[in-house]
Amino acid sequence: MHMARAYQVFARDGDLLPISLTRVDAPSQSGTQIFRPRRPVRCAPCLEMAVKPGGTAPQAQISGYRVAGKTGTAHKIEAGGYVNKYVSSFVGFAPVSDPRFIVAVMIDEPSAGSITAAQSPRRCSPRSWPVRCAPTGCRPMPRSSP
Numbered sequence: 001m002h003m004a005r006a007y008q009v010f011a012r013d014g015d016l017l018p019i020s021l022t023r024v025d026a027p028s029q030s031g032t033q034i035f036r037p038r039r040p041v042r043c044a045p046c047l048e049m050a051v052k053p054g055g056t057a058p059q060a061q062i063s064g065y066r067v068a069g070k071t072g073t074a075h076k077i078e079a080g081g082y083v084n085k086y087v088s089s090f091v092g093f094a095p096v097s098d099p100r101f102i103v104a105v106m107i108d109e110p111s112a113g114s115i116t117a118a119q120s121p122r123r124c125s126p127r128s129w130p131v132r133c134a135p136t137g138c139r140p141m142p143r144s145s146p
Contacts (some may be wrong), residue, residue, distance in 0.1 A: 003091045004104035009034045010068070011099035022086075044068050044096050057090060066096035069103075084113055085109050 005019050014035035017028055047068035051060045056071045069092020076085040091104040 001103070004071055004102045007093055007102050007104070008092050010047065011093040011102055013037050014039060022091050047092070051092065057092070060090060060092055062094065065092040065125070067092055068096045070102065 001019065001021075005016070008016050008031075010101070012031070014033055014037055015031045016034045017031035024057040025071055042124060045068075047070055049059060050056050050071065051067045058068050059067055060069055064072045069090055072091075074087050074089075075082040076087060078085070087106060087108055088102070088110045089106045091102070093099045
C-alpha cells in the first residue's frame, strides 16, 4: 500500500493524497505537494520504458494503453541470513498520459520472479479499464487543482 501511495507523485504531478482501505464518501481533493509540478512527469518515460519490449516488465503492457512501472526482486531473510527465496513486486500506473490507476503487487516466492508480479496490471484491470478509459487516454474527469 505504501508503494502504491508513493507512486501517486508520478501519477499526480508531485501531489500526494491520503489513502484509505475503507470507502471515503468525500475524498480529499488536495494533498501535499512533494515535488514541484512537472518534475515527476520527467520520470514517467523511464518507467514506461520498463514496460516496453526489452524492458523488465513487458508483461505489464495492456493493449491500447500506455503503462509505466517498475519491477523489483529481493532475496528473503531466514534465520538471520539471505536464502535462495525471493519476493517480487511490480508497481505501476496508467494511462501514462492521464493516470487513473495505480497497481502495486508483491508476490512471496513467485514461480517466475518479477515476471509474475508484472502481469498483474493486465490481469486485474480488464473490467475497470473500459469503464473509465479509452485507448491511449481517459475520458476527462474532474481533477483537483494544485
